[in-house]
Amino acid sequence: MDLSLWQYQFRIIMLGDSTVGKSSLLKRYTEDAFLETINQTVGVDFYVHFLEVEPGVRIKLQFWDTAGQERFRQDDNALTSVTRSYYRNSVGGLLVFDLTNRASFDHVKDWHAEVCERVQPHRVTFLLLGHKSDREKDEPGVRAVSREEAEKLASRMGIPYVEASAKTGCNVQEAFEALSRKIYGGLLSGEVELREGWDGVKCTAPQGLTLQRDGAAAAAAARAADGSKREKKCCG
Numbered sequence: 419m420d421l422s423l424w425q426y427q428f429r430i431i432m433l434g435d436s437t438v439g440k441s442s443l444l445k446r447y448t449e450d451a452f453l454e455t456i457n458q459t460v461g462v463d464f465y466v467h468f469l470e471v472e473p474g475v476r477i478k479l480q481f482w483d484t485a486g487q488e489r490f491r492q493d494d495n496a497l498t499s500v501t502r503s504y505y506r507n508s509v510g511g512l513l514v515f516d517l518t519n520r521a522s523f524d525h526v527k528d529w530h531a532e533v534c535e536r537v538q539p540h541r542v543t544f545l546l547l548g549h550k551s552d553r554e555k556d557e558p559g560v561r562a563v564s565r566e567e568a569e570k571l572a573s574r575m576g577i578p579y580v581e582a583s584a585k586t587g588c589n590v591q592e593a594f595e596a597l598s599r600k601i602y603g604g605l606l607s608g609e610v611e612l613r614e615g616w617d618g619v620k621c622t623a624p625q626g627l628t629l630q631r632d633g634a635a636a637a638a639a640a641r642a643a644d645g646s647k648r649e650k651k652c653c654g
């Protein structure tokens with residue numbers, strides 16, 4: 419299959435404190451690899467992955483991974499224009515915290531609020547990911563956030579919650595695909611709109627979108643919603 423062929427491109431931002439494992443998740447999803455000593459992200463990294471959401475519908479997922487906003491967020495005035503446009507031009511956001519790091523969980527609502535505010539009046543589709551689930555097996559008592567608590571926060575924000583590990587690969591694909599399918603469902607239902615001059619979603623065949631909306635929208639939205647429930651229970 420020709421890798422350059424795609425119908426939609428979704429731009430997705432990785433959000434969360436430093437060292438929660440954002441880059442590792444992307445490396446696992448896009449290259450199926452894990453490094454114990456991964457380089458700290460400097461500036462902005464891009465990762466790309468292709469996903470066929472339904473037969474014949476190929477999505478180019480473009481992930482933005484930064485260190486920039488982690489460093490700048492203490493001082494709002496220092497936010498670079500790059501970071502601002504990076505938020506504004508995203509359709510999806512993966513909110514990541516480390517299950518063994520309480521502070522990273524406490525900061526999730528700050529990341530969420532900050533992005534929601536910056537993309538006004540538009541909306542970003544989120545998924546909450548509790549990361550490093552592998553550590554629980556070898557280190558009893560290392561978990562600092564219970565599943566119930568994380569699920570409660572996710573439901574308050576109205577978004578799905580998944581626990582995953584870049585180290586073992588558990589639920590990584592499921593998490594990225596649940597988020598992508600949710601965005602696709604929103605696109606078909608009209609909740610996510612294509613906008614002139616906006617890079618959150620790009621479409622190579624706008625008339626194709628109209629046709630699909632008329633024909634298969636309900637079925638595809640249902641499939642997309644179903645995809646978000648597909649978390650495997652392999653994380654313990």
Ligand SMILES: Nc1nc2c(ncn2[C@@H]2O[C@H](COP(=O)(O)OP(=O)(O)O)[C@@H](O)[C@H]2O)c(=O)[nH]1
Pocket residue numbers: 435436437438439440441442443453454455456457458459549550551552553582583584585586
């Ligand atoms: N045990 C465990 N460690 C992880 C996992 N993912 C990342 N790490 C480690 O956490 C550290 C920070 O990861 P990194 O991806 O750079 O985090 P980022 O700053 O959010 O991009 C690195 O030492 C990784 O090896 C995981 O799933 N399990």
Ligand SMILES: [Mg+2]
Pocket residue numbers: 440441442458459483484485
């Ligand atoms: Mg990083």
